[in-house]
């Protein structure tokens with residue numbers, strides 16, 4: 210099973226600053242649900258947006274809360 214290793218206390222600030230080799234996980238801070246986040250799912254208008262602006266638009270598919278948090282890191286294989 211692959212484990213996601215989050216880089217603690219670090220954020221690129223802007224989506225386009227996150228190095229391409231890093232993976233992104235979206236976590237719902239309301240229910241704890243985690244889902245892999247794909248940069249390709251971002252509309253062009255958000256590709257250079259602040260990470261916080263993208264987080265504000267996340268909606269949890271499990272509980273419906275808009276309490277998403279993006280975590281940057283990589284998969285431990």
Ligand SMILES: [Zn+2]
Nearest residue numbers: 237240269272
């Ligand atoms: Zn949720």
